[in-house]
Amino acid sequence: MSFHSRPQGRNSGFIHPLSSEITPRAIYESRRDLLKLMAGGAAGAALASFAGREAFAQATGPHKLALLPGAKSAVPGAQTMEKLTDYKDATSYNNFYEFGTDKGDPVKNAGTLKTRPWTVEVEGLVKKPGKYGIEDLLKLSAQEERIYRLRCVEGWSMVIPWVGYSLAELIKKVEPQGNAKYVEFVTLADPKTMPFVGSRVLEWPYTEGLRMDEAMHPLTLLAFGMYGEVLPNQNGAPVRIVVPWKYGFKSAKSIVKIRFVEKEPSTAWNKAAAQEYGFYSNVNPNVDHPRWSQATERRIGDGGGLFAKRNKTLMFNGYEAQVGQLYAGMDLKKNY
Amino acid sequence: MNKLLMHPAAKPVVFLLCLLPFAWLTYGAFTDGLGANPAEFLIRATGDWTLRFICIVLAVTPLRVITKTNALARFRRMLGLFAYFYVVVHLLCYSWFDMGFEWADIAKDIAKRPFILVGFSAFVLLTPLAATSFNRAIKALGAKRWQMLHKLVYLIAGLGLLHFFWMRAGKNNFAEVFVYAAIVAVLLGWRVWNYASKRKPKPSAGTRGSGEKSLRSSSAG
Numbered sequence: 001m002s003f004h005s006r007p008q009g010r011n012s013g014f015i016h017p018l019s020s021e022i023t024p025r026a027i028y029e030s031r032r033d034l035l036k037l038m039a040g041g042a043a044g045a046a047l048a049s050f051a052g053r054e055a056f057a058q059a060t061g062p063h064k065l066a067l068l069p070g071a072k073s074a075v076p077g078a079q080t081m082e083k084l085t086d087y088k089d090a091t092s093y094n095n096f097y098e099f100g101t102d103k104g105d106p107v108k109n110a111g112t113l114k115t116r117p118w119t120v121e122v123e124g125l126v127k128k129p130g131k132y133g134i135e136d137l138l139k140l141s142a143q144e145e146r147i148y149r150l151r152c153v154e155g156w157s158m159v160i161p162w163v164g165y166s167l168a169e170l171i172k173k174v175e176p177q178g179n180a181k182y183v184e185f186v187t188l189a190d191p192k193t194m195p196f197v198g199s200r201v202l203e204w205p206y207t208e209g210l211r212m213d214e215a216m217h218p219l220t221l222l223a224f225g226m227y228g229e230v231l232p233n234q235n236g237a238p239v240r241i242v243v244p245w246k247y248g249f250k251s252a253k254s255i256v257k258i259r260f261v262e263k264e265p266s267t268a269w270n271k272a273a274a275q276e277y278g279f280y281s282n283v284n285p286n287v288d289h290p291r292w293s294q295a296t297e298r299r300i301g302d303g304g305g306l307f308a309k310r311n312k313t314l315m316f317n318g319y320e321a322q323v324g325q326l327y328a329g330m331d332l333k334k335n336y
Numbered sequence: 337m338n339k340l341l342m343h344p345a346a347k348p349v350v351f352l353l354c355l356l357p358f359a360w361l362t363y364g365a366f367t368d369g370l371g372a373n374p375a376e377f378l379i380r381a382t383g384d385w386t387l388r389f390i391c392i393v394l395a396v397t398p399l400r401v402i403t404k405t406n407a408l409a410r411f412r413r414m415l416g417l418f419a420y421f422y423v424v425v426h427l428l429c430y431s432w433f434d435m436g437f438e439w440a441d442i443a444k445d446i447a448k449r450p451f452i453l454v455g456f457s458a459f460v461l462l463t464p465l466a467a468t469s470f471n472r473a474i475k476a477l478g479a480k481r482w483q484m485l486h487k488l489v490y491l492i493a494g495l496g497l498l499h500f501f502w503m504r505a506g507k508n509n510f511a512e513v514f515v516y517a518a519i520v521a522v523l524l525g526w527r528v529w530n531y532a533s534k535r536k537p538k539p540s541a542g543t544r545g546s547g548e549k550s551l552r553s554s555s556a557g
Contacts, residue, residue: 088372089372092371092372093371093372093373101507101509103371103372103373104371156373156376200508201507201508201509202508272507272508273505273506273507273508276506289506290506291449291451291502291503291505291506292449293445298373298375298376300372300373301372306365306370306374306375306378306433307433309436310434310436
């Protein structure tokens with residue numbers, strides 16, 4: 001246990017109206033020029049200098065990783081106006097059990113993760129299976145910035161400016177077959193670089209899954225970056241899923257395989273404790289975790305710090321208008 | 337060693353040492369030094385320190401007997417009271433930071449969640465032990481009854497471990513739980529062995545209650 005001092009981010013303490021002002025990154029001051037650069041769809045260009053070298057887990061904050069700017073997203077619900085979580089908190093308070101079970105472990109241990117070369121294998125019930133290199137994935141669709149609430153099943157939350165594009169873009173490209181009802185995500189499990197793979201906390205590799213309509217929902221993001229830079233290792237570099245209306249563990253990190261399957265895939269936390277972590281795991285203030293209430297949450301880094309009051313948790317994490325219809329007629333207590 | 341422990345400064349020094357974790361946590365809370373989720377950090381750290389003091393206080397008698405350092409007995413009361421001090425702070429942190437002092441919610445939480453109930457029971461059971469930690473209480477109760485009462489600490493240690501185990505159960509993260517459990521098992525196992533082997537005429541569970549005369553009764557806030 002050690003002390004960390006937390007410098008105040010530039011964005012502390014007031015509300016920003018626009019993403020161009022919201023992000024505590026010098027990058028946005030020159031973003032317009034960058035957008036012109038990107039117009040050719042060459043999202044990978046910003047990464048050119050980055051290719052071939054390893055990223056190290058950053059504990060010191062931004063300006064250390066390769067830039068990955070994204071255009072403001074037009075997807076409904078993709079631009080929450082809430083105050084961003086400080087980059088330092090978002091990158092030093094993580095659940096990434098491959099690197100240890102303590103929240104501070106990933107930032108300490110994830111420096112060993114090798115994010116290049118990286119391929120994501122698409123397999124199962126698709127017309128175009130195959131291996132997709134990270135550079136190709138980066139260029140597959142225009143990078144967007146999405147400012148999402150993130151709600152962890154443990155009862156804390158953040159607001160993160162992700163960079164990526166709708167997972168649907170990739171799914172459409174690989175053309176799922178008619179009998180593909182679910183999408184399964186398999187993440188890296190490399191005992192050489194991930195010291196806690198093999199621990200008995202979970203079965204490895206960590207797997208997650210979504211129903212096809214959930215995976216195709218425009219809010220479901222294939223994310224490559226955050227805060228205008230590529231993802232730090234401890235946040236799931238080089239590519240992860242972000243499903244903003246579900247508890248955080250549904251958003252698999254460092255994915256290496258996307259499988260299209262007919263049956264509901266088994267998921268890592270569901271296998272570990274089925275009564276506590278269901279397949280759907282939608283954020284829901286009315287369905288308690290067996291060992292704690294989900295009615296409220298603690299926003300990390302909220303003004304008032306220690307003495308900040310907990311916030312009320314929102315149905316579907318505040319994305320009910322966008323995703324509610326996916327669950328019409330479903331008993332959410334039974335399908336927790 | 338006995339000489340050192342009998343030194344007049346020994347008790348104040350141990351007292352200050354026991355306060356160090358509290359001071360460190362307080363300092364961290366006010367300087368933003370407890371990470372991204374200071375409330376969670378404080379609740380967990382005070383729980384950890386409660387368990388540690390339970391282990392420390394259970395270690396006094398075995399160490400005293402094995403190393404023949406009788407002066408260790410002088411510190412047992414203070415260490416026990418510090419275990420109580422940290423559990424009170426732990427409960428306060430939970431009531432304040434997690435529950436916002438909403439008493440109705442806290443009562444519901446205790447009733448609804450087994451692991452909270454078990455932890456709370458351990459606190460309730462520890463209260464009479466802390467409340468009878470002065471010489472007059474031993475006289476009033478009689479040494480035998482006083483000792484019986486204070487043997488509750490074995491049950492309390494078990495409840496504390498169960499509370500910790502259940503808290504970690506959802507994440508299958510038991511490494512630390514097993515460390516504490518192993519320590520407690522060794523300390524209680526020694527007592528059983530000591531009692532069974534009957535090599536010592538003394539009862540195993542520490543000194544005779546009335547045998548300890550402390551010049552100063554330290555209270556832990």
